[in-house]
Amino acid sequence: MEKIVYAKNGMVSAEVAGQPLHSRYDPLSEARKFVKTLPLTGEERVFILMECGLGYIIPFIRERAAKYGTQPFIVSLHASDFFLSGNLPPDFSTSTDVEKSVSAEWSPSCGNLADFLEARIPLTEARRVKIIEWRPARAAYGAAYLAIVGETAAFIKSIEAGRRTLNFFGKRWFLNILYNASNISKVVIPQKKARNNCVVCASGPSLEAALPILRRAQESGKSPLVFAASSALPALNNAGVTPDLVVTSDGGNWALLHLAEFVRYAGYRRDDSRRVPLAYPLHAALSSSALRFSVFPFAVNQVESLMLRSAGLPVFLLPESGTVSAAALDLALGLSDGKVYVCGMDFKTRDIQTHTRPYLFDIMAGAKSTRTSPWYTRRFERALGMREGGSLDVYARWFERYEREHKERVFQFSEFKPEQNTEKLTWQDVNAVRALNERGLGRVVIEEIRREPEGAVCREVSELLFEGGEPHGIEEIEDKIVGLLKKHG
Secondary structure, eight states, X not given: OEEEEEOTTSOEEEEETTEESSOSSOHXXXXXXHHHTSOOOSOOOEEEEEOOTTOTTXXXXXXXXXXXXXXXXXXXXXXXXXXXXXXXXXXXXXXXXXXXXXXXXXXXXXXXXXXXXXXXXXXXGGXXXXXXXXXXXXXXXXXXXXXXXXXXXXHHHHHHHHHHHHHHHHHHHHXXXXXXHHTOOEEEEESSOBSBOEEEEOSSTTHHHHHHXXXXXXXXXXXXXXXXXXXGHHHHHHHXXXXXXXXXXXXXXXXHXXXXXIIIIIIOOSSGGGOOOEEEETTSOOOTTGGGSOEEEEXXXXXXXXXXXXXXXXXXXXXXXXXXXXXXXXXXXXXXXXOEEEESOOOSOBTTBOSOSSOHHHHHHHHXXXXXXXXXXXXXXXXXXXXXXXXXXXXXXXXXXXXXXXXXXXXXXXXXXXXXXXXXXXXXXXXXXXXXXXXXXXXXXXXXXXXXXXXXXXXXXXXXHHOOSSOOOHHHHHHHHHHHHHHHO
């Protein structure tokens, strides 16, 4: 369908099913004029090009970005393998001396587009992304082109939601990392994968229907592993279901309410061998009470990996997902070798019911209801806010993709059937290095990062994180790092 043709001025051009993808007269001048009209602000760092064909616009994007002092990261998305740089004809590279290289490129043969973008565009760059559409490609490829645009826009929307969270909690999360790493007590790690299926319990309304089935499975000796989000614990305890692992990941203080339930019912048991471990990334908000019990810390970024290594602990690195349900799913896939069933991941409300029952925030809100602000009004307003906020749609799209990628192992709970294979996880005690508590975490961090070439920068960044005043968003911290890099040359 695609073919190489030549423009009137002798430059290489292309057609798709007879539709010209570049000017028939002067592709380079066309590209220059197009880029000159783009509404750029100077804040852009990542440029996503939607099927730009032979890439004539690329050098002019670099040129405009350079005027703002920016080294652009250019991602080229193709509707066809034909325009991948390795597939272009040999004479194309010599047809013009302009630089058309990109930082990354994708076509349908490269696999899932969202995965490709997620691996290359961090959350912190969400507001610095510029999507550039090459309109001739829309006419040439039609629905295939629009599908790429739609999936890319959905990805940008999802990382923008994550960026807002990071921006709001930036400094708090760093301080959580430092607090948790310096208060590690009884650490356990899994000895091996369990030969069993696993059920991941989130706190959506549908969890209520699954709990009687799980209880019967546990009573009959045909129990799968049960991994529970901390917010689902009241419902599990109320139904008589014992989890094998509790997962928390939120960095805000509200997470401490769910951890109170962990301390009361899951962490504290007379028989120490039946205690339920608490899995968490180091940035999670944890209470000192929760840290007294068996904990399984993991990392979702390089800072947390550094902290765990400094404590002499094994590093379990999971993808940074932003939700406790996603962390529980990743742990289930990593710690079991069977099927993983999900329940309570509804990503929608059930009329005015937003979560399973009992749910601790519901209990708190109910206690605050008054004659002028009755409980049903409060529930209606919260459900309406969740439906209109857009975050549930973002998470739903993420889970659809996740389920598609792991279709051989991840299933809805409606497909669950108890099986005889009921091997449980076995945990091994690991001692953290006491130097963390004796010498102070801050000094350990400084000693670690001094080994790196950019030690001076890292020392000043550490001071930035410890200083008082207003909380710093992740973007402000990043901007300060850029300034420090320039200062230290």
